[in-house]
């Protein structure tokens with residue numbers, strides 16, 4: 232999209248933009264890319280003077296991979312990361328077993344990725360920044376929000392250096408300690424433990440093959456070293472070292488070296504060049520609401536939870552994906568501001584679910600620390616692929632039911648926990664499945680190629696749907712499907728001719744009869 236949407240805020244005397252994003256972590260960067268792709272004028276400000284180098288998140292789940300591929304990052308991510316990293320488990324220093332959570336998994340007709348991708352969050356962020364730069368947007372470093380005000384016409388951000396930014400909307404992606412959330416007085420409800428539970432850091436390691444995530448469990452706690460693809464570095468996570476009085480020892484290279492000897496029983500492991508040292512405390516909290524007027528919360532700013540299941544960065548990316556098209560459509564004048572209420576309606580229940588599964592997962596890992604052969608995968612107690620998460624309860628879920636064979640690539644747990652529907656049903660609100668589409672008239676080999684972008688897609692199954700695909704609004708892409716072998720019908724549970732409207736974030740908006748053009752237009756009109 233070429234045209235740039237200028238802000239029309241009520242604030243005067245300051246530079247104006249469409250959306251200002253506070254925080255350039257994975258959430259803010261995903262949102263910035265998705266807005267910039269729509270032609271929305273966006274500024275993304277970051278308090279840090281330099282980009283963060285600590286690895287933190289290290290896996291992208293299947294749903295995040297689909298989202299980032301839609302944004303054009305698929306090939307670069309695949310080149311940078313790796314899949315199928317084995318978990319090598321030791322107990323009291325002795326090797327016990329090796330497992331790989333996605334062993335044997337293959338891409339399927341409806342799910343193009345078979346396994347999570349391993350790569351450090353810092354690398355994901357760099358790729359997102361590069362993508363953003365292609366839209367002409369740069370992260371503004373050393374630019375800290377210290378205050379803001381809003382009125383019916385817009386938002387004005389106050390910067391630490393005295394500068395001001397006026398915008399139509401502000402999105403807080405400023406992490407768990409969010410200044411914006413605190414300024415709004417939005418309660419961050421839940422529990423936290425002031426004592427550190429884990430130390431983490433990035434180190435180099437001599438004496439260990441980077442071919443697995445090494446996990447030493449035992450009566451004294453846990454010590455783990457995970458190789459970070461594309462680097463010489465490893466992420467270390469370990470139970471906190473305590474001194475003679477039982478007090479937590481602050482993380483340092485020396486402490487990491489002592490922990491390595493204690494848990495592995497090996498003197499030949501040499502840790503060097505620690506570039507990130509951190510402690511991690513249990514915090515299970517979520518914001519009571521995600522919106523206050525023209526200000527939205529996303530990512531860790533809206534929810535923090537245990538690392539079990541690797542859902543933090545992924546949930547932030549998926550928040551941003553849900554919000555981006557809605558914000559873009561409102562700023563571009565394609566939808567009424569009421570659409571923005573559906574962001575909290577759809578994403579807040581997902582956060583509640585995420586807090587539950589990651590807490591249960593962390594409890595399972597902690598309980599397993601004293602059991603030989605237990606490793607981090609004990610923390611995968613729900614669908615950590617993100618594929619089954621949908622929005623059936625949302626007001627954006629139009630009527631209609633299709634029956635499908637459930638087909639989720641991830642074997643261990645593909646229950647539709649959040650969508651909560653019966654297996655075998657594809658409903659409005661669910662993630663729209665991929666499928667090879669040899670019968671489509673205009674080229675792409677897979678449905679996801681049709682979906683990629685910020686438009687709605689109207690799938691028209693069979694000749695009976697042809698007339699319904701004519702003269703649609705410019706932001707709806709019609710896709711006539713002959714589907715000679717029935718593969719797409721099978722993926723969508725469609726038996727005859729029908730229409731399926733797909734949202735820009737690739738969730739099903741509406742399933743309608745083939746002659747249901749009026750239903751589709753009514754749905755779009757209601758936006």
Ligand SMILES: Cc1cc2nc3c(=O)[nH]c(=O)nc-3n(C[C@H](O)[C@H](O)[C@H](O)COP(=O)(O)OP(=O)(O)OC[C@H]3O[C@@H](n4cnc5c(N)ncnc54)[C@H](O)[C@@H]3O)c2cc1C
Pocket residue numbers: 253254255256257258259276277278279283287288289290352374375376377404405406407409410411431468511529530531532538540541542543544545546547
């Ligand atoms: C050891 C560890 C392992 C993890 N493993 C995983 C994993 O495997 N998978 C996974 O999905 N997640 C994982 N996570 C969680 C993941 O790192 C976080 O969930 C993720 O960073 C959240 O992204 P975010 O963009 O919402 O917030 P952040 O990454 O915290 O970014 C917020 C940004 O806002 C900036 N900022 C703050 N205040 C201001 C201000 N006032 N003005 C301007 N800028 C501001 C900050 O400097 C920061 O850059 C892990 C975390 C840790 C610590």
